[in-house]
Amino acid sequence: MIDIAARTDVRESVRTDAASHPISDGPAPDGTAPLALLTDAGLEVPVLGGATVRHVNLDIAASAPALQAVAAHVVRVLPYYSSVHRGSGYPSQAATALVEDARVSIGRHVGARDGDLVIFTRNTTEALNLLATAVPGETVVLDIEHHANLLPWRDRRVVVARPSIAETLTALEAELAARPAALLSVTGASNVTGEVLPIAELARIAHAHGARIAVDAAQLLPHRRVDLAASDLDFVAFSGHKAYAPFGAGALIGRADWLDAAPPFLAGGGAVDDVALDRVAWKTGPDRHEAGTPNVVGIAALARALAELERLGDTAREAHEARITARLHEGLDALPGVRVIRGFDDADDRLGIATIELEHGSVGLIAAALGAEHGISVRAGRFCAHPFFDRVSARSNGLRASLGAGSTTDDVDRFIAALGQLVADGPAFEYSRTPEGWCPVGDDRPRASFD
The missing domain is CATH 3.40.640.10 (Type I PLP-dependent aspartate aminotransferase-like (Major domain))
Structure with missing residues (x-):
């Protein structure tokens, strides 16, 4: 077998200088800028009625987009x-x-x-x-x-x-x-x-x-x-x-x-x-x-x-997330009819993840409307943690918003505003419940194609 450890020429030919591929210019002190640039930065998505909006990805806990530096x-x-x-x-x-x-x-x-x-x-x-x-x-x-x-x-x-x-x-x-x-x-x-x-x-x-x-x-x-x-x-x-x-x-x-x-x-x-x-x-x-x-x-x-x-840097990551996580929870706490699920009453350290249940209505319908009407991705369900969810929640499903290194205060604010409107007034369009979940009736958004 060839000794790859000794072949520094091979190693250097595929090694790149990370400093030449910055992932951001640095976060703003108030968290308005993303800590890192992801491949979905600036992504525009269609919403019901024919418009397009900047996508807000609050489903990071399920799968995160690639860092731009990773894709490169x-x-x-x-x-x-x-x-x-x-x-x-x-x-x-x-x-x-x-x-x-x-x-x-x-x-x-x-x-x-x-x-x-x-x-x-x-x-x-x-x-x-x-x-x-x-x-x-x-x-x-x-x-x-x-x-x-x-x-x-x-x-x-x-x-x-x-x-x-x-x-x-x-x-x-x-x-x-x-x-x-x-x-x-x-x-x-x-x-x-x-x-x-x-x-x-x-x-x-x-x-x-x-x-x-x-x-x-x-x-x-x-x-x-x-x-x-x-x-x-x-x-x-x-x-x-x-x-x-x-x-x-x-x-x-x-x-x-x-x-x-x-x-x-x-x-x-x-x-x-x-x-x-x-x-x-x-x-x-x-x-x-x-x-x-x-x-x-x-x-x-x-x-x-x-x-x-x-x-x-660990410090920068934690500080960025702490700012936007605090903003997320402050916004949720101010919404009537919304309860944030907790597992422990003494947990003073948490990541940028918040799962809510509603006093009235379907979180599945709200999640569908957030995506279809507002271009905001969240997740509804029990999050592959059924025993835990069933013990701590009085409802059959929850709605989870999750943040990451590409999240900003604007993402949080758009989510809180849209969620508050949907909880208070309901969706602006008609939806039907299907085996795949809640779906808009007469969905006019174009189907994604990568041909």
């Missing part, structure tokens, strides 16, 4: 796309360098320790399903989890969260003390409420009772720095599509021993040292679970997205 990076590396690790040609060496450089930089971004594995997956769901095959015992989870961190565990014990984070930590500690578990797996931040959990304290509790800890960082990572070493985490899982790199890559990062002992997540080429008809010698390390051709472009995009977030 993908365009630059696409000519080098090739199969990795075994090709003798220059593009194959370049593609291999992209993947292996990304493995190093992504691991460094999340504070991976020497010996930790960085395994590339499609998304957080796949990463946690992979980890579930490796856990040598029971897993304890909270009922607040996204389905991706609730359903994969084969031997699962669920602790119902208490009204406060403090009480919930006590309940988790009591559960682990009463009956040993191999793993505690928790979300870093709720995708319903945006409330941030104290993951370092959760790690202390888990380790004090002989368990390891895994963190579903799908929501947390795009907003806050996650550091395995600093927080004493054993595993972390996350997705590129929530971190401004929607090109189909995610990662599981953490302790090697369980993962090296687990059966290969995929059986196929690249995961083996040797194959005969009657035996297989499986590799250890990341290769063991990465059979087949990897998503070279997605992996490169994820690495570049995290590098761009680093360049923005």
Whole structure:
């Protein structure tokens, strides 16, 4: 095999200077400007009645658009796309360098320790399903989890969260003390409420009772720095599509021993040292679970997205989001007939996510009208966290607005104004409820076409 690590010429040919591709001129002090430029910046969308308006994307928690710098990076590396690790040609060496450089930089971004594995997956769901095959015992989870961190565990014990984070930590500690578990797996931040959990304290509790800890960082990572070493985490899982790199890559990062002992997540080429008809010698390390051709472009995009977030700076990101999140909640609190859902009464740290329920009316209809009449994207439903939502909400569905690095105070103000009008007066057009949800009757918006 060619030693790609020694081929600095290959590495430099596909490496670009991030400083030459600024993602913004910097945020305005009051949050009126976006912190980062995304590929949907300035997007115009049609609304009912024939007009077009600037799109307001408040569905970032589901999937975030790509950073413009990430999209530009993908365009630059696409000519080098090739199969990795075994090709003798220059593009194959370049593609291999992209993947292996990304493995190093992504691991460094999340504070991976020497010996930790960085395994590339499609998304957080796949990463946690992979980890579930490796856990040598029971897993304890909270009922607040996204389905991706609730359903994969084969031997699962669920602790119902208490009204406060403090009480919930006590309940988790009591559960682990009463009956040993191999793993505690928790979300870093709720995708319903945006409330941030104290993951370092959760790690202390888990380790004090002989368990390891895994963190579903799908929501947390795009907003806050996650550091395995600093927080004493054993595993972390996350997705590129929530971190401004929607090109189909995610990662599981953490302790090697369980993962090296687990059966290969995929059986196929690249995961083996040797194959005969009657035996297989499986590799250890990341290769063991990465059979087949990897998503070279997605992996490169994820690495570049995290590098761009680093360049923005943790302090700048948190300050920008805190300003617009406060504005969002102030606006929602002022609207009659609207209630913001909370999971904990002592949660004083939350991401730019707010889920509301209405005293009267359908959040699904309001969400449809926000999109069709105002060009504002939100999400209605239970957000793949059904047990949690059903416990904390009196309604069958909620409406979620979520912010990101490209969000502005104008986005928030347009949403609050439109929501207030729709709650007070109802939609201006007629809608019908279909199997796909609420849809405008006689929708006159042109169908999107990319031919």
